[in-house]
Amino acid sequence: MGADVASILLRKLEHFATLSEGDRRLLERHEGRVLHLGPRQSLLQEGDDPRNVHVVLDGWACRYKQLEDGRRQIISLCVPGDLCEPTIVLLPTISHGFCSLTSIRVSRFAHDEILQMFSESPSLERAFLIEMLVGSEMQREWTFNVGRRTAVERMAHLFCEIPMRLAAVGLSNGAGCDLPLTQADLGDILALSTVHVNRTLQDLRSTGFVELKGRHLTINNLPGLRAVAMFDPAYLHLADNPSR
Amino acid sequence: MGADVASILLRKLEHFATLSEGDRRLLERHEGRVLHLGPRQSLLQEGDDPRNVHVVLDGWACRYKQLEDGRRQIISLCVPGDLCEPTIVLLPTISHGFCSLTSIRVSRFAHDEILQMFSESPSLERAFLIEMLVGSEMQREWTFNVGRRTAVERMAHLFCEIPMRLAAVGLSNGAGCDLPLTQADLGDILALSTVHVNRTLQDLRSTGFVELKGRHLTINNLPGLRAVAMFDPAYLHLADNPSR
DNA sequence: CGATAGGTTGAGTCGCATCAACCGGGGTGG
DNA sequence: CCACCCCGGTTGATGCGACTCAACCTATCG
Numbered sequence: 001m002g003a004d005v006a007s008i009l010l011r012k013l014e015h016f017a018t019l020s021e022g023d024r025r026l027l028e029r030h031e032g033r034v035l036h037l038g039p040r041q042s043l044l045q046e047g048d049d050p051r052n053v054h055v056v057l058d059g060w061a062c063r064y065k066q067l068e069d070g071r072r073q074i075i076s077l078c079v080p081g082d083l084c085e086p087t088i089v090l091l092p093t094i095s096h097g098f099c100s101l102t103s104i105r106v107s108r109f110a111h112d113e114i115l116q117m118f119s120e121s122p123s124l125e126r127a128f129l130i131e132m133l134v135g136s137e138m139q140r141e142w143t144f145n146v147g148r149r150t151a152v153e154r155m156a157h158l159f160c161e162i163p164m165r166l167a168a169v170g171l172s173n174g175a176g177c178d179l180p181l182t183q184a185d186l187g188d189i190l191a192l193s194t195v196h197v198n199r200t201l202q203d204l205r206s207t208g209f210v211e212l213k214g215r216h217l218t219i220n221n222l223p224g225l226r227a228v229a230m231f232d233p234a235y236l237h238l239a240d241n242p243s244r
Numbered sequence: 245m246g247a248d249v250a251s252i253l254l255r256k257l258e259h260f261a262t263l264s265e266g267d268r269r270l271l272e273r274h275e276g277r278v279l280h281l282g283p284r285q286s287l288l289q290e291g292d293d294p295r296n297v298h299v300v301l302d303g304w305a306c307r308y309k310q311l312e313d314g315r316r317q318i319i320s321l322c323v324p325g326d327l328c329e330p331t332i333v334l335l336p337t338i339s340h341g342f343c344s345l346t347s348i349r350v351s352r353f354a355h356d357e358i359l360q361m362f363s364e365s366p367s368l369e370r371a372f373l374i375e376m377l378v379g380s381e382m383q384r385e386w387t388f389n390v391g392r393r394t395a396v397e398r399m400a401h402l403f404c405e406i407p408m409r410l411a412a413v414g415l416s417n418g419a420g421c422d423l424p425l426t427q428a429d430l431g432d433i434l435a436l437s438t439v440h441v442n443r444t445l446q447d448l449r450s451t452g453f454v455e456l457k458g459r460h461l462t463i464n465n466l467p468g469l470r471a472v473a474m475f476d477p478a479y480l481h482l483a484d485n486p487s488r
Numbered sequence: 489c490g491a492t493a494g495g496t497t498g499a500g501t502c503g504c505a506t507c508a509a510c511c512g513g514g515g516t517g518g
Numbered sequence: 519c520c521a522c523c524c525c526g527g528t529t530g531a532t533g534c535g536a537c538t539c540a541a542c543c544t545a546t547c548g
Binding site: 063065067068071073075076086087091092093095096126129130132134135136137139140141142143144146147148149230232234237 | 307309311312315316317319320330331334335336337339340370373374376377378379380381383384385386387388390391392393435474476478479481484
């Protein structure tokens, strides 16, 4: 409990760029307001300035889009260390919703603060940009998933991706992780109905690849799971910084 | 025949940012190598430096991903004015393929050139970044599409998006445009089989919303088409620059 | 004129959705 | 303390949207 902005961000960003002592101190100096939200609360209300930037400290959140008739799709997941506003500072509006899945804590960088920070440290700006570009890479992979993988493959892919992302910020050892999602959430992520999520889950369980109970995911056979998912972690760019 | 880099880029970027005379001259001064490619040729071979940036001058291209068994998904379309490398300069690798759909001309900005240009004009850098962020917005919308819209809705959505994007660079009057895609291409874009593309197309034709023949798309009933697609152009950010 | 790429059509199948019921546990209030 | 509720998970029956396979049609081009 209780990561602070600087440590979690450093952990994340150092996968992408090498940061100096000065960059560290710049982040540590930042005293952003910390917001607490309960589960299923919207962070970006209409009218909020999307040019502030929030970083997830604890808990899970998501971006989503919805049609008038209620069909809803979770566009991307945000876990600790992720930026909530993928449009950093530059776009005046956002065309999707953002809400917590669990109760979460986020740290706010006001628009001006982040500009200030970027002007003091180009390498930090660069790291934030890369973080954002990696977000785009994940988005492309996810379009691919939903378009061309079957239900089982998609779910297996998600179960490969999530522990890797959490491991990148020290929240998973690779063999499993917390997974505080309901089957309905999984449905909205995977573009499946709740019922079919349930059955697909049973499928993956019965083959012994994963266990999922009580909000915890255990992976029993990672190579097998990766094979099913045809998972290639390159798109996560977690090994891009050669000096680590 | 033959748009040049400067004019097409200016046309595109000015939707996002107001550029100065100096910025214009900077772009016009650029004498990038122009590459010609036939249809269905790969632009980014493995090993090409993805930190060069190419701009499409004429023709259509796409990003795609593919599974070992051949299932293929077109992740995004590139039309004149679009950047081929959405990771501008910053990521050392790209996890998708890029190839032409028609024969195309692209203009190259070498890695160093573009860095040089950005350092001379921060507003140009900003405009390129926004262009890239808008690309992410389109990607999110496309994940949504494939996840939650039916075949007809998806296709209608595509037929709303494409003329708008082309109109943004002067290649459509809004009532129609060239559409040099085969039904197989459409299938890879929409995540449908070729056969189903054909039937869905007949569906949209028979309701009188669109005509599609001989590589040309005509829209007979835009409001109707938008209603079917539940299309909201906000995600394209074409009206973001208030001074236009 | 045959070859080939793209488009069209029909028949049969399957993956996933929908609808509906039921189960189990944790929290709440009487 | 128990009755109840509600949420999340599970199961079965049924239906539909989209896929696959296979044939055929049409236009273009060397």
